[in-house]
Every structure is written in C-alpha cells, then in structure tokens.
Amino acid sequence: MKSKIYRIAHKIIPQKYKNNITLLLYRIRGIKIKRQIKYAENYDLKFSDIENICGFDHVLPDKYLIFDKEYSLNDLPLFCEKNKFSSGDIKDFREFSRLYFLLSLALCNRTKLIKEIFSARLKTDIFLWENAMETAIRAVNLSVTFQLIKNKLSAKEQKTWMYRLFSCGIYIRNNLEKMPGNSNNHYLFDLLGLIWLGVNFKNNEIADEWTDFAVKEFEKEINLQFYQDGFSYEGSTNYLFEEIEIFLLAEIALMSSDRNFSFSFKEKFKKIRKTAFAFTFSDGSHANIGDTDSGKILWLDWNEPKNNLTPLFTLLKACYPDDDIPGFKPDENSGLFRLFSFGLKKTAYIENDRSLFFPDINAFIRKKQNNSLIFWGGAVKNEPLFAxxxxxxxxxxxxxxxxxxxxxxxxxxxxxxxxxxxxxxxxxxxxxxxxxxxxxxxxxxxxxxxxxxxxxxxxxxxxxxxxxxxxxxxxxxxxxxxxxxxxxxxxxxxxxxxxxxxxxxxxxxxxxxxxxxxxxxxxxxxxxxxxxxxxxxxxxxxxxxxxxxxxxxxxxxxxxxxxxxxxxxxx
Incomplete structure (x- = not known):
C-alpha cells in the first residue's frame, strides 16, 4: 500500500513529473533535519513541544484569494505550466519547498490551513533541507508568515514556530557555503538568512552573533563578488537581480536593529542597482545573460512571469527614489510592494503585536524621503530604454x-x-x-x-x-x-x-x-x-x-x- 504522502503527491503533481516521484520523495525526507533538531534542543526550544503532531491530511485549496483577486491552484509554481523556462530552470519542487505559498495563504487569512501544513512538515519534513541557501529562503518566508499569523496561534504553536525558525538559523550558521577565494550568490543568501533570523531573535546572544557576523561578511562580499562598475563576477543577470533583492531585504531588516551597513557598502549597492537597470526593458523583463536561474526570496505575484522585475523594482523605487530606472513604471498593486507598504495594515490581528521582528518598509521609506512617499511617474514617451x-x-x-x-x-x-x-x-x-x-x-x-x-x-x-x-x-x-x-x-x-x-x-x-x-x-x-x-x-x-x-x-x-x-x- 502506498504511503499517504505518496498518494497526495500523485494527486497534486503534474503528470510530466510523476515518474520522478520516488526520487522526489527520497530527496524531501530531510535527512539533515534530525541533526539540526538535536542542535536546537540546546537552546531551550524543546522537541517535546511538537512531538504529537498530526499527519499531512490536506492539500492546498482549489481556490484561494490574494489581495482580493481569485487565482486557482494552477497558479502556484508547483503546478504552473504557463511559464516556460529553459530546462536548467525547472525547479518546481525546490521552489515549492521554499514555502512561497505559505506567505500568500497568510495574506489570505488562511491560518488554519497554514497550521495544518506546518504541523505536517514537522512530522514528515516534506520540504527540502538541501543546503543553507534553500534554508535561508525558506526561513525568510516562514518568519514573515509567522508574523502575519502569530496572534492566531496558541502559545505552544508560537513556540513551535520559533523553534523551527531558530533551527533554520543554526543550520545556516553551521553549513555556510563559503568557498575559497570568491564565494557566490549562495553565500549571500546564507548571510541574508542570518541577518533576518538574527533580527527576529534580537537580544539573544547566539542570534546577535548571527547578525554581527552577516553584516561583516556582507561588507566583504560586496567588494569580492562585484566589480567597480557594479556587475557580479558570476556573469549572470539573473544572479544580479537575486543579489539586489538580497541586499535590499538585508538593509530593510537592519532598520529594526541597532546595526547598519557602512557608507561604502551603500555606495557600492547603488552602483550595482544602476548597472542592473541597464539590463532591463520597460515591461519589467530583462536580458537573460549567463545562468538562467531566476530564484526569488519573496514571491507573491504568481500571475506574473517569474523573470518579471516590476515588483522588485517598484519596491526599490520606493526605497531609493533617486534611482533612475529608464522606461520603468512602478506597479503599486504588485504583491511584494503591498506586503511591505500596507499589506500589514490590512491584517488587523497583527497590528498591535511586534514582539517579533517584521520590517516596517514605511519607516524605511520615510527615512529615505523625509516623510514623503514619492513614486517616479514612469517613462516619458519615446524615452530610450537604456541608461x-x-x-x-x-x-x-x-x-x-x-x-x-x-x-x-x-x-x-x-x-x-x-x-x-x-x-x-x-x-x-x-x-x-x-x-x-x-x-x-x-x-x-x-x-x-x-x-x-x-x-x-x-x-x-x-x-x-x-x-x-x-x-x-x-x-x-x-x-x-x-x-x-x-x-x-x-x-x-x-x-x-x-x-x-x-x-x-x-x-x-x-x-x-x-x-x-x-x-x-x-x-x-x-x-x-x-x-x-x-x-x-x-x-x-x-x-x-x-x-x-x-x-x-x-x-x-x-x-x-x-x-x-x-x-x-x-x-
């Protein structure tokens, strides 16, 4: 008889992937998680709090709402057939493991479903613990989801979530993807995860070390991995935009702490953004040069092609209004921008509770723009698209x-x-x-x-x-x-x-x-x-x-x- 997870996988996975289910299940068992749980027990986050959790009894709903718009299950990246990437960029299962969809469900106020999925993950660990980068992306999505639904969780459930988040930090810190000589974008993801979690658990001695370490390493890596004109030594535009999102979220996160990046770091980041804008078309797409990976950290705009940069650039334009993005028109309705700018205000049950970190993009914008939120009005007609x-x-x-x-x-x-x-x-x-x-x-x-x-x-x-x-x-x-x-x-x-x-x-x-x-x-x-x-x-x-x-x-x-x-x- 097939296991429950096997039967569910056959239900929800597209036909073209079903021949690989056995391989998939082997990969998603999460061998490393047991070792990381053992580490976490040393930090007063006991596994006994979560040992009696139910199994995976539900799949994602057939219909759900995101920002008052209706999307079907097929809009999720795991099941999405419409975005045709190159063969090297089909990473649906890995992206499913990054838990993008949990954040969307949180914004839909689907707390019950999130709790069931999260509980099942602790039992079967259906998402990958593949490397520190994957763990960092998952941790950011988990932490934002947790902040959105925290007041609807019991004290025991809150501790369970915090336990899992802290476990992610331990895993990242113990499995950093630092290479001899120049590292790569994986290491930058690792550092973002440490900053994000470090600020989450600020005033904890271990978490504070994560933040201090990550800030120092970011200061080094931005000079090691990027040339003076702002292009990444890895030679990929896709990586370049990933790294911009990393730096942006890291800088936003530090707004909620007493730490900050140096002036030289911020100036170099400005050059990186300027170079990246030169590869961008007015519709939000970009030249695909180098490795075709198009990963994201936070992904809310399911109905957009994955390589569309409009959500990221809208947030960048809000945070750095002096940036010149030729031919670009911000989209204030993009999910990423709405999450940070006013998505929180629409989620009433978390308004009065900030005991755990969640970045306040409005404070960041006000600091940058002297209390005024100004968007660039878009492209002038016949404006050249290139800087x-x-x-x-x-x-x-x-x-x-x-x-x-x-x-x-x-x-x-x-x-x-x-x-x-x-x-x-x-x-x-x-x-x-x-x-x-x-x-x-x-x-x-x-x-x-x-x-x-x-x-x-x-x-x-x-x-x-x-x-x-x-x-x-x-x-x-x-x-x-x-x-x-x-x-x-x-x-x-x-x-x-x-x-x-x-x-x-x-x-x-x-x-x-x-x-x-x-x-x-x-x-x-x-x-x-x-x-x-x-x-x-x-x-x-x-x-x-x-x-x-x-x-x-x-x-x-x-x-x-x-x-x-x-x-x-x-x-």
Whole structure:
C-alpha cells in the first residue's frame, strides 16, 4: 500500500513529473533535519513541544484569494505550466519547498490551513533541507508568515514556530557555503538568512552573533563578488537581480536593529542597482545573460512571469527614489510592494503585536524621503530604454540584434540589455598602457542563435600615438588591447574557445581558429612568408572565477603545417 504522502503527491503533481516521484520523495525526507533538531534542543526550544503532531491530511485549496483577486491552484509554481523556462530552470519542487505559498495563504487569512501544513512538515519534513541557501529562503518566508499569523496561534504553536525558525538559523550558521577565494550568490543568501533570523531573535546572544557576523561578511562580499562598475563576477543577470533583492531585504531588516551597513557598502549597492537597470526593458523583463536561474526570496505575484522585475523594482523605487530606472513604471498593486507598504495594515490581528521582528518598509521609506512617499511617474514617451554612461574612448557602437539597431551619440556609451561592457580599467606601467574593454561573460546563448550578430567598431587613442580600429563580426568575446610597445600593430585578432581567450599581436598574421588547444594562424593578405620556426607574441586570457587576474603574455614557438598552409601553436 502506498504511503499517504505518496498518494497526495500523485494527486497534486503534474503528470510530466510523476515518474520522478520516488526520487522526489527520497530527496524531501530531510535527512539533515534530525541533526539540526538535536542542535536546537540546546537552546531551550524543546522537541517535546511538537512531538504529537498530526499527519499531512490536506492539500492546498482549489481556490484561494490574494489581495482580493481569485487565482486557482494552477497558479502556484508547483503546478504552473504557463511559464516556460529553459530546462536548467525547472525547479518546481525546490521552489515549492521554499514555502512561497505559505506567505500568500497568510495574506489570505488562511491560518488554519497554514497550521495544518506546518504541523505536517514537522512530522514528515516534506520540504527540502538541501543546503543553507534553500534554508535561508525558506526561513525568510516562514518568519514573515509567522508574523502575519502569530496572534492566531496558541502559545505552544508560537513556540513551535520559533523553534523551527531558530533551527533554520543554526543550520545556516553551521553549513555556510563559503568557498575559497570568491564565494557566490549562495553565500549571500546564507548571510541574508542570518541577518533576518538574527533580527527576529534580537537580544539573544547566539542570534546577535548571527547578525554581527552577516553584516561583516556582507561588507566583504560586496567588494569580492562585484566589480567597480557594479556587475557580479558570476556573469549572470539573473544572479544580479537575486543579489539586489538580497541586499535590499538585508538593509530593510537592519532598520529594526541597532546595526547598519557602512557608507561604502551603500555606495557600492547603488552602483550595482544602476548597472542592473541597464539590463532591463520597460515591461519589467530583462536580458537573460549567463545562468538562467531566476530564484526569488519573496514571491507573491504568481500571475506574473517569474523573470518579471516590476515588483522588485517598484519596491526599490520606493526605497531609493533617486534611482533612475529608464522606461520603468512602478506597479503599486504588485504583491511584494503591498506586503511591505500596507499589506500589514490590512491584517488587523497583527497590528498591535511586534514582539517579533517584521520590517516596517514605511519607516524605511520615510527615512529615505523625509516623510514623503514619492513614486517616479514612469517613462516619458519615446524615452530610450537604456541608461547612458559617459565613455570618452568610444566613438560609435552599432549593435545589430534580431533586426533592431541601437546607436549612441558620439562620446557616450549606452548600455544595452544584451550587450554591455562589464568592466574597464587601465593599468599603467612606466610608458605602457594596456586597456581592456571587456564584454559580458557567457554571451554564447545570445550570439550563437540564428540571425544574431554583433558589429563592434571602436576608435581608440592612446597617448595620441596609436589609432586602432577593430571590427568583429559574429564573435562572442570582444577585447581591445593597446600597448605602446607595439606601435606597428593596426589590427588585433582574437579567437575564443570555452574557458579561454587568445589574442595575437602581429600586423600580418591572424588567428584562424582554436581546436583542441591548438591555435591555427594564417597570413592576412597571403603576402606574409612564414618561417619554419617563428616566435609570435600571444596574449592568453584564462576565464575563471577570479576573473581578470589570470592575464598574461607569452611567446610561443610554432611549427609550420605545410599541408594546410597555416601556422599552428599548441597552448
């Protein structure tokens, strides 16, 4: 006979997932939870309070209300078929485990159903304890839900919820996803969970340590994981918007504590937001560059595509009114904004009880705007959708993508959601200047599709001595290297392969292609006579998580391949 949870899973899980139910059930048993419960017992949160809990007897209702709008069960992400993501982004079960839906049910005043689901989770642990990031997202949703329904819970039930939340904090603190060198977005999620829970349980010695630790780590990570222009080293726009939500919620949370981020942190966060806005279209969507993950921390707008940024940007615009979001019109009816701005006021049963933390976005907004809530009025008609940034070295950029052409005025560079100079810097050594203008990492998906090509014209002056014009077509990576040591160089060729970039600095030789770590060179005009053994200076760039640190030049001795009439070098 099948178990109850197995029968329920067959009821509510779409047909295309049913073959994976056994694997799913194996993953959601939650092996790690027993160890974490044992940890939690040391902090006066006894498991005896919750040992007699009923099983999972109900599924989610067929109909429920969110902000006076009716949605069916199919609108939940677990059952939603309408949002077609790439194969790497189908994570329905994981997202179900993040408990987004509990927050929606709380705002619908479905406390009884929440209590039944929550109680069943303590018995069967039907949601994943996969890693610290997942636990942090779940903890934020649990804590907000708890604050919304707290006054409808008994004293024993309140203690049970607090026990579970505290257990989440212990789990995160003991399983931080810190990596050698640069960490990634997982670690930022971990830190947000610690801040959120630390403020929840403020004045507790252990929880205060979580908050202090997370604030210090955030100050470090924002400089380790983000370049000076505000783009993440992971090279993903999806991660960039996730990280903006992380920083925003962390800053809001600290409003309810005596801690705060430094001025330098806030200035860097401002740069990050400015860069992110450049990748955004007026309808709230954004260029999908890099990893296609589109996770969220708080998700209330089920009827919107998951990659729609309107709810997040509406909240950002309220908190940071000076931010310029070209072509964007805030939506005051978005669930995320209503939750923080006045969703609490509509939930009368929690108005007089703030014994546990819940962020007051109105106080945050008033502090930012001198007691006035001002929204940006939206886009001016025919307003360009892309932010402009001065870049004196660039004369003109023509971007041709799916038939659309975008030009910039002379002397300015306009970010485009699909093509962006991610990082530019100058290194000076004596009289040598090497300048790198780097395009966005992971452009393969953008430019390998049919009918997509890029033309990049770049007129550069270096000490008024060298004028270099570089034109590339149908390439993924675009780089410009200028060095006074090579005054005779007018054209610089490049070629890419996964993980590496190669440049040859020679006026008469071009790189034909790379195959199995073999560089193949040819004469540009068929006039150059290859020697049987020749030294060619190649700039070799290795793409890694420590982006930009492994750049160097070396001389390679190449052997003539007479059969193919070309020059090759093994690297």
């Amino acid at each position: 402009e940034h001065k870049h004196s070295d660039i004369n003109q950029i023509l971007l041709e993508l799916d038939g659309s052409q975008i030009f910039t005025d002379s002397g300015s560079f306009r970010y485009n959601p699909v093509f962006s100079v991610r990082r530019s810097f100058v290194e000076e050594e004596a009289h040598n200047t090497v300048k790198f203008a780097e395009s966005q990492r992971d452009f393969k998906d953008a430019f390998h599709k049919k009918n997509r090509k890029i033309k990049f014209e770049y007129l550069e002056k270096s000490n008024d001595k060298i004028k270099t014009k570089v034109c590339f077509k149908n390439v993924i990576w675009t780089r410009e290297i200028i060095n006074d040591n090579f005054n005779n160089i007018s054209i610089i060729d490049e070629v890419d392969q996964p993980g590496n970039i190669y440049f040859i600095l020679h006026p008469d030789i071009k790189i034909e292609r790379v195959s199995d770590n073999v560089l193949i060179f040819k004469s540009k005009n068929n006039n150059y006579k290859f020697k049987s053994e020749e030294k060619i200076l190649i700039l070799y760039h290795e793409i890694s998580y420590e982006y930009g640190k492994k750049i160097g030049t070396r001389k390679l001795i190449c052997n003539l391949n007479k059969k193919n009439k070309c020059f090759i070098a093994r690297v």
